[in-house]
Amino acid sequence: MNDAKLGFKALKPGEQIMVDAKNAVPKICGCGCKYFISVFAVSTLSALMSPTGQELLLQAPVLVCLECKKPLVIGKENGGE
Numbered sequence: 001m002n003d004a005k006l007g008f009k010a011l012k013p014g015e016q017i018m019v020d021a022k023n024a025v026p027k028i029c030g031c032g033c034k035y036f037i038s039v040f041a042v043s044t045l046s047a048l049m050s051p052t053g054q055e056l057l058l059q060a061p062v063l064v065c066l067e068c069k070k071p072l073v074i075g076k077e078n079g080g081e
């Protein structure tokens with residue numbers, strides 16, 4: 001038995017990529033909480049502005065802090081107020 005390291009495969013394009021959590025930066029709310037809840041911000045587009053001529057309901061997913069309920073702003077550094 002030799003100990004050749006088999007099982008090491010190169011990733012092909014389009015293959016599933018394992019994201020290394022070490023490279024991810026955790027988002028922390030200004031209050032210090034690290035946990036967020038997924039909610040929806042809902043807005044209506046009036047019939048006058050809508051391309052369909054009917055009032056439209058728009059939903060946008062938002063993450064809010066579990067503790068202080070402040071929305072998480074993605075793409076900005078912490079404490080951008």
Ligand SMILES: [Zn+2]
Nearest residue numbers: 029031065068
């Ligand atoms: Zn918070």
